Amino acid sequence: QVQLVESGGGLVQPGGSLRLSCVASGFSFSSYTMRWFRQTPGNEREMVAAITLTGGITIYADSVKGRFTISRDNAKNTVYLQMNRMKAEDTAVYYCNAYTSVVGYWGQGTQVTVSS
Numbered sequence: 001q002v003q004l005v006e007s008g009g010g011l012v013q014p015g016g017s018l019r020l021s022c023v024a025s026g027f028s029f030s031s032y033t034m035r036w037f038r039q040t041p042g043n044e045r046e047m048v049a050a051i052t053l054t055g056g057i058t059i060y061a062d063s064v065k066g067r068f069t070i071s072r073d074n075a076k077n078t079v080y081l082q083m084n085r086m087k088a089e090d091t092a093v094y095y096c097n098a099y100t101s102v103v104g105y106w107g108q109g110t111q112v113t114v115s116s
Helices: none
Strands: 003-007 008-013 020-024 034-037 044-052 058-060 066-071 078-083 092-099 104-106 112-114
Touching: 003 092, 020 034, 020 092, 020 112, 034 066, 034 078, 044 066, 044 078, 058 066
Parallel strands: 008 112
Antiparallel strands: 003 020, 020 078, 034 044, 034 092, 044 058, 066 078, 092 104, 092 112
């Protein structure tokens, strides 16, 4: 059974940091590009960051470049999103996604709220 389980969300003050984790099971994690998306009410899901199979290439949305870092540990079947210098506009539900050109899997999401 394929599972992606996100954790690490919560409430943080502007300027603060959070680290999201996504643990994968039920598929060959190291064969998938991993991505983080986020979504706010009434809006489409937007890609925040992506990382290739061995972590050699990372891509970021302009809105998070220089503040967020995506990484992965294939031995632990886990992808991370380190979020620093957070802003109110980072408030969203964050989703983990495993992707190939043939198939994609989604986690259930974790809420991140940036507020004082």
